[in-house]
């Protein structure tokens with residue numbers, strides 16, 4: 001698995017570069033398609049027996065990188081892949097900050113097969129490992145993390161997606177004395193930021209996509225942080241879907257281990273537009289492009305990588 005890490009880096013770099021021409025053009029589907037096609041092309045070249053377990057939808061609704069799609073050369077280690085070729089489609093369309101291309105990989109069977117529905121998520125860094133509890137109100141989690149980190153509440157910062165559904169949580173967090181840092185879109189980078197001491201984010205809380213939740217969980221695990229979640233099936237049909245996907249208790253607590261059942265995993269992300277975790281793609285002389293990526297395969301292997309790409313990749 002670890003020997004493939006640089007291949008996965010190439011996957012997110014290529015997807016990010018493919019999305020770049022669509023930044024600010026108001027065309028999120030075209031941007032997503034470009035990133036997905038690029039990611040698919042590079043994934044197919046990797047020597048592995050890969051299967052997409054979290055992708056761009058089901059086979060009949062997504063033309064590529066659908067759940068169940070086989071990828072890689074078909075030879076080599078059996079690997080499950082979770083992709084989000086364009087995390088923050090609206091951000092790219094609107095020319096806004098915090099869009100990335102991301103991928104996570106783990107040995108076959110190690111990733112939760114999360115249906116495409118909402119998930120409530122909590123993530124924190126290693127210093128607060130073992131204290132977060134998705135079953136408790138978010139304010140209690142703020143108090144617990146502050147105590148674990150030995151920080152006064154007024155110095156605590158919680159990252160929350162700017163959504164109406166989070167207003168009660170935002171108020172409750174602020175009532176503890178902690179600060180709330182709102183973001184528009186792209187909860188993968190914000191969850192990961194909570195697991196990185198130097199990010200200035202102590203806790204991430206919010207309801208967002210379940211696929212993004214599992215992808216974030218791989219990164220949080222690699223970084224030595226902690227995360228808990230629970231799926232929020234919104235209808236009988238979604239509840240049924242969870243059962244069909246093998247989740248016996250669809251609304252139950254999901255620990256980091258439930259979402260990522262192996263330490264042998266890899267996470268890669270490349271910034272498209274600048275965000276809290278990664279700088280965006282910059283144009284350099286000669287038509288070259290400078291990308292910024294995070295590549296991690298565990299706490300002892302966390303790499304922030306700046307790469308220069310030949311002009312021919314600029315598309």
Ligand SMILES: O=P(O)(O)OC[C@H]1O[C@](O)(COP(=O)(O)O)[C@@H](O)[C@@H]1O
Nearest residue numbers: 086087088089185186187208209212
């Ligand atoms: O926009 P909603 O419905 O609040 O969903 C939240 C989800 O949307 C995102 O902000 C962006 O997702 P997309 O790239 O699929 O648009 C995710 O990071 C987050 O999990």
